[in-house]
Amino acid sequence: MQKIETHRLILRNFTEADSQGLLEYSAHPRVNCFLDDRISTIEEASLTVQKRSRDDSYIAVCLKDSNDLIGELFYLKEEPDTYSVCWNFNARFEGMGYASESAKAFFEYLFMQKDARRLYAYVEDDNYKSQKLSERLGMRKEGYFLEFISFTKYEDGTPKYENTFQYALLKKEWLNQKHS
Template sequence: MRFSTERLEIRPFMEADLADVSRIYMDAATCEFLLHDAWTEETMRENFAKKLEHTTLAPGGNVSLAVVHNGEVIGDLSAWYTEMKDTVEIGYSFYHGAAGHGFAQEAVRGLLEALVRERGVHRIQATLDARNVGSKKLCERVGMRQEAHFIKDYWNKGEWTDSYVFGVLGDEIIVGTNE
């Protein structure tokens, strides 16, 4: 899966992306609401190797994509099929230094459009820690609606947390012409 938006290139990760991606995931604030802790010098190569392996969106697997602006990886998009027919879940993380420029919204919106255009998905969803206000706002900005609020349903990093599920149907997404 590869596409571009007005300002961004979205593509599979390459070996040369290690430093940029590590900068994203070695930041504790970025990882606060993720399912894993911040990367360390000891774990970054192993964690990054997994991103290099996830190149194809297919049932039972997932795809990890680099969000590139001016030659620099500023974000990470992920997508995987759920157990429900033609339903894909997405995830995303972005470098805090790229915040405030609309890059996350542009990248995630592009991903939604690509999933509909290239894969014909019926439904796209995102599950997030309810405390992650930025992620909630991003889902809303790209046209996803909050469909569920689960109370203390997920045990993560030593505590029970609430989660939100956001969703959008493929036929609700206006597919752009960017290739």
């Protein structure tokens, strides 16, 4: 993908230099949906970064002044023009507006460069930070799915199902927000 710059951030493909940053926020996932992406060693992080560097659907979010990785954005395209979107950020950088700043640029890229018509995100009902981010981005709550998906198990081995919201935004809504 082409590099995107915001006021404080750079959005770009992953590079080998991102291994340590990825390990920092992937070693201890704070949200169950990232448990399968848990990384325990710098070697695992390096292999993951190598794969992601060749995959434009994974976008590294880096501080402009240091190029340090602070999180990631990613998408999955559903033909012909719908994209499932997600984000994962290092807790050390929470509360500074980086997720919102990068996601706005990400949405602009998907709508204007990738010709997305519709974006949607699944957010667990206990992930309040992502719910607030979705709302700040102008996404509307479209649905609430009870016991929608399981990423982990209870101590007795039975699956723990997550109650999940679906948020969505249409390109025409995005354009109206920008011009209002």
